[in-house]
Amino acid sequence: MESKKRSAIDSLNQHWAFLCALSDKLWTCPEVGFQEHYATQEFCSALEQFGFQVKKNLAGIPTAFSGSYGNGGPVIGFLGEFDALPGLSQQENALTKCPIQEGAPGHGCGHNLLGVGSLAAAIAVKQYLQDNHLPGTVVFFGCPAEEGGSGKGFMAREGVFQEPDLAFSWHPGEVNSVSTEGTMSNYQICYHFYGVSSHAAMSPEKGRSALDALELMNTGIQYLREHVPTTTRIHYAITNTGGSAPGTVQPYAEVVYLLRAIHPEDLIDLYERVNQVAKGAAMMTGTTVEIEFIKACSNVLINSELNQVMQRNLEEISPPTFDEADLEYARSYQETFERGYSYYDMLVDEITDPQLKEELHAKANEPIHTSVMPLAQERQGFVSSDVGDVSWNCPVAQINCATMPAGISMHSWQMVAVGTSNIAKKGMLYAAQVMAGSAIDAIENPAIVQRAQNELLSRTGGTPYRSPIPSDVNPKLPT
Numbered sequence: 001m002e003s004k005k006r007s008a009i010d011s012l013n014q015h016w017a018f019l020c021a022l023s024d025k026l027w028t029c030p031e032v033g034f035q036e037h038y039a040t041q042e043f044c045s046a047l048e049q050f051g052f053q054v055k056k057n058l059a060g061i062p063t064a065f066s067g068s069y070g071n072g073g074p075v076i077g078f079l080g081e082f083d084a085l086p087g088l089s090q091q092e093n094a095l096t097k098c099p100i101q102e103g104a105p106g107h108g109c110g111h112n113l114l115g116v117g118s119l120a121a122a123i124a125v126k127q128y129l130q131d132n133h134l135p136g137t138v139v140f141f142g143c144p145a146e147e148g149g150s151g152k153g154f155m156a157r158e159g160v161f162q163e164p165d166l167a168f169s170w171h172p173g174e175v176n177s178v179s180t181e182g183t184m185s186n187y188q189i190c191y192h193f194y195g196v197s198s199h200a201a202m203s204p205e206k207g208r209s210a211l212d213a214l215e216l217m218n219t220g221i222q223y224l225r226e227h228v229p230t231t232t233r234i235h236y237a238i239t240n241t242g243g244s245a246p247g248t249v250q251p252y253a254e255v256v257y258l259l260r261a262i263h264p265e266d267l268i269d270l271y272e273r274v275n276q277v278a279k280g281a282a283m284m285t286g287t288t289v290e291i292e293f294i295k296a297c298s299n300v301l302i303n304s305e306l307n308q309v310m311q312r313n314l315e316e317i318s319p320p321t322f323d324e325a326d327l328e329y330a331r332s333y334q335e336t337f338e339r340g341y342s343y344y345d346m347l348v349d350e351i352t353d354p355q356l357k358e359e360l361h362a363k364a365n366e367p368i369h370t371s372v373m374p375l376a377q378e379r380q381g382f383v384s385s386d387v388g389d390v391s392w393n394c395p396v397a398q399i400n401c402a403t404m405p406a407g408i409s410m411h412s413w414q415m416v417a418v419g420t421s422n423i424a425k426k427g428m429l430y431a432a433q434v435m436a437g438s439a440i441d442a443i444e445n446p447a448i449v450q451r452a453q454n455e456l457l458s459r460t461g462g463t464p465y466r467s468p469i470p471s472d473v474n475p476k477l478p479t
């Protein structure tokens, strides 16, 4: 590796204790989407301390912010998340499910690591620009509410991601790989039904049941499923049944729908049809329905140019090594769950080189996956991510880095428990180094930026980004 790049990446070592402590602080004080006030304060003060210019209240969201350093182009963005998941409170390093506080949030998606890893990458790139007196700008974007809130979607609606020329991110996980999976666009809507309460036996004729309306809506949707594109998905959760007394006609009920589509334009029609079903259900029951649009996100556009840059850096920068204590720790967690078909297994199954496939297959049961996976074929996934709205505005690439014992599920108590471990920290450092290395390559080689932008243009066909979130919708999590 070129020595200037090496020295910028190595400069992280001197800040590493501080950055690990920051990640631990976020783990200890988990906050759910749009309520990440402690995390915002900690990140903003760290950014100021490292000489970044901080902008708070981005897009009018109190927990969205950025820190930038440098002048001129290219402008490289790093995306940081830091929200926790409700109900996943868990003691650190415990081998059984035991909440610190029942019902409280916990870092079940590793976003304490995600945010700090991206911040670390920004610090290393700043060091590089500074040491080498180069033009260029590095921006850390503090992005709230990835889990269910589409924080980046709201930021994108206000134009925040028009600033960077390209952006990098990562996600904690069980493998070291470049993400080559496209995601689905989605809309999340809450249907509130209002009826009339009454004694169900004495004066049933006076009652109008909101719960009946909700059930009829759901029945209508089950019939609708047969007549929608196969590239769409319809999910729902009943979030309020109107009460637990069968002797009372329920005056209120609500259901949250999550609609997904590979092609964003399919959602416009699907949303209208679901609304019609809801209105029909209200009409049948003499109730009324209020349709509350909660949030939406766009599909992720893969950028193969940037993916190749990240793959080269994953291979060039050595993945962490784990000592016997790390391996023992990992094995102890693997005894707490049944090993099923994992993300690692899926990536190995897709490898076309028989020798490499065999070699990686033989490592399927290792306690921590230490290999760098080969760059996989682009594929269409069925989940959604608010990185999609960034990817329509500037080229984006993401990696996964192994931060946990192999086989642990995302959003599980085990994932929370290992979030401050040595394994987690080593994976976070590797992610920061690879992201910083990729950014430095793009700064050194303007052709990378140009090719990545040309690719984005060809993938959108020149269609400008249009936010899927209506202008009058304010950020919130569904309750």
Ligand SMILES: [Zn+2]
Residues within 6 Å of the ligand: 108, 109, 147, 410, 411
């Ligand atoms: Zn998650």
Ligand SMILES: [Zn+2]
Residues within 6 Å of the ligand: 109, 110, 111, 146, 171
């Ligand atoms: Zn996540």
